[in-house]
Amino acid sequence: xxxxxxxxxxxxxxxxxxxxxxxxxxxxxxxxxxxxxxxxxxxxxxxxxxxxxxxxxxxxxxxxxxxxxxxxxxxxxxxxxxxxxxxxxxxxxxxxxxxxxxxxxxxxxxxxxxxxxxxxxxxxxxxxxxxxxxxxxxxxxxxxxxxxxxxxxxxxxxxxxxxxxxxxxxxxxxxxxxxxxxxxxxxxxxxxxxxxxxxxxxxxxxxxxxxxxxxxxxxxxxxxxxxxxxxxxxxxxxxxxxxxxxxxxxxxxxxxxxxxxxxxxxxxxxxxxxxxxxxxxxxxxxxxxxxxxxxxxxxxxxxxxxxxxxxxxxxxxxxxxxxxxxxxxxxxxxxxxxxxxxxxxxxxxxxxxxxxxxxxxxxxxxxxxxxxxxxxxxxxxxxxxxxxxxxxxxxxxxxxxxxxxxxxxxxxxxxxxxxxx
Numbered sequence: 001x002x003x004x005x006x007x008x009x010x011x012x013x014x015x016x017x018x019x020x021x022x023x024x025x026x027x028x029x030x031x032x033x034x035x036x037x038x039x040x041x042x043x044x045x046x047x048x049x050x051x052x053x054x055x056x057x058x059x060x061x062x063x064x065x066x067x068x069x070x071x072x073x074x075x076x077x078x079x080x081x082x083x084x085x086x087x088x089x090x091x092x093x094x095x096x097x098x099x100x101x102x103x104x105x106x107x108x109x110x111x112x113x114x115x116x117x118x119x120x121x122x123x124x125x126x127x128x129x130x131x132x133x134x135x136x137x138x139x140x141x142x143x144x145x146x147x148x149x150x151x152x153x154x155x156x157x158x159x160x161x162x163x164x165x166x167x168x169x170x171x172x173x174x175x176x177x178x179x180x181x182x183x184x185x186x187x188x189x190x191x192x193x194x195x196x197x198x199x200x201x202x203x204x205x206x207x208x209x210x211x212x213x214x215x216x217x218x219x220x221x222x223x224x225x226x227x228x229x230x231x232x233x234x235x236x237x238x239x240x241x242x243x244x245x246x247x248x249x250x251x252x253x254x255x256x257x258x259x260x261x262x263x264x265x266x267x268x269x270x271x272x273x274x275x276x277x278x279x280x281x282x283x284x285x286x287x288x289x290x291x292x293x294x295x296x297x298x299x300x301x302x303x304x305x306x307x308x309x310x311x312x313x314x315x316x317x318x319x320x321x322x323x324x325x326x327x328x329x330x331x332x333x334x335x336x337x338x339x340x341x342x343x344x345x346x347x348x349x350x351x352x353x354x355x356x357x358x359x360x361x362x363x364x365x366x367x368x369x370x371x372x373x374x375x376x377x378x379x380x381x382x383x384x385x386x387x388x389x390x391x392x393x394x395x396x397x398x399x400x401x402x403x404x405x406x407x408x409x410x411x412x413x414x415x416x417x418x419x420x421x
Contacts, residue, residue, distance in 0.1 A: 018052045025056070029098075030128045032056050033159045039373075041366070050348060054373050069102060072116050076208040084204055088114070098166065103214065111214040112201065115169060122167055129160055166274050169210035173200045175252075175273030176212075178414040182248050183240070185410040190243055191398065194236045196267035215271070216264040220257035224381040229262070231383045237268060238375060239395040245279060245368065246288045246399060247409045253277030253367050256374045276414040277367035283309055287368065292396050295389045297334045299327050306350065312360035322357040329353060339384035344369075344376040 024035050038045055039053035069090050073081050082088060085104050092100035099117045106112055133156060165171045180197035187193065198213040205211050220237075223229035237260060244251035252259070253275035261269040279287075286309035293302040303326040307313050314322060329349060333341060347369060351361065379386055 018048055021055050037155050072119055112211050113214050115210040117167055117208045129156060132156060168207040170207050172210055172274035173205060175276045176200060178276060178412055179270055179273055182412045189407055192240055192243060194268055195240055196269060198269060215261050215269050217261045220260040223262060224257055229382050233262060234378055234382050235391060238392060246284050249281060249284050250276055250278050250414050255371055257378055279364045283362060283364055292400060295393045295396050299330050306354055310359035311362045314358045318358055325353055335387055337385050338379045338388050342376055343388060344373045347372050
């Protein structure tokens with residue numbers, strides 16, 4: 001990202017008008033990641049800006065060809081690495097800015113995919129980060145509020161940590177194992193069903209190369225485009241994801257429809273599991289109670305639990321004023337379909353309302369908002385007439401009943417792998 005393109009990017013983000021998504025995409029991956037982060041920041045950006053920036057979550061950065069596969073594998077794993085395979089497809093079936101993925105067959109006959117990190121990506125990404133930090137420092141000199149209000153350095157640090165972990169493919173392996181263990185250890189007690197998890201070949205993997213069992217199936221993204229995704233599968237995904245969020249407090253942090261596969265065995269699979277997000281017990285308990293009340297249209301109680309979710313709560317006349325505005329905001333919500341009222345949009349409005357009345361929220365609420373964006377978008381494409389709040393009542397009731405009975409999950413803690421910078 002050069003100086004002129006970076007300045008143009010900042011103008012797109014911070015201008016009051018709706019940003020130009022295509023131009024941000026053309027600037028590069030770092031610009032897209034920053035835009036994705038700001039899409040969640042309803043606390044200081046206009047709601048229309050956030051809604052438009054949220055479209056960046058569908059960006060895939062796919063390119064037509066990959067780098068020299070044999071050269072990459074040899075540099076990462078040695079020239080004898082290919083002896084483990086009876087067949088390797090040299091041309092990637094998908095390629096992105098960070099890495100590329102190839103079909104292969106092990107000597108044992110098992111079908112696998114090989115994911116490999118592109119050689120020059122880390123160097124280029126860190127170079128873009130350095131240039132962006134220098135520019136942010138310069139902007140902060142002339143516009144002092146920039147650093148205080150928007151916390152640009154904190155955002156860049158968050159993006160750097162996330163992306164560097166993403167560049168270490170062993171984190172993806174650890175994330176998948178965490179999700180699998182959490183599911184398997186608790187599926188009986190919580191009635192979890194319909195999921196399966198592909199095998200990771202750790203002995204053939206390292207931080208730059210990941211070998212995993214090939215999943216025969218289609219992504220939710222592909223099925224939604226075809227109008228072929230059963231709504232029941234989407235609700236099943238919501239229930240299992242809710243279990244991770246509300247009970248374990250650790251969950252797949254990038255649950256967009258391209259990262260979910262419906263296998264030919266009719267089971268649901270997670271992919272790209274390197275991003276595991278966390279939510280504190282206080283926030284997840286208050287958030288669960290908020291959705292419990294919201295799903296049954298008990299709006300005064302929902303307003304109370306939104307305040308409980310905040311790191312800095314409000315009280316007295318201030319809370320009463322907030323509650324009055326909250327009830328007005330939700331006056332059209334009862335029995336509304338997702339095509340009429342977007343849950344994502346309404347949640348953005350709700351968080352913004354709380355902030356305007358003096359509430360402050362911890363950072364861990366924003367990955368949850370991102371999940372809402374993905375889920376809301378999937379329901380809108382799959383069944384636009386759905387009244388989502390009614391449809392999720394059953395599994396909210398299930399989780400609530402288990403809590404009341406004192407059932408607690410068998411906790412599995414995600415342990416990632418640090419990448420050297």
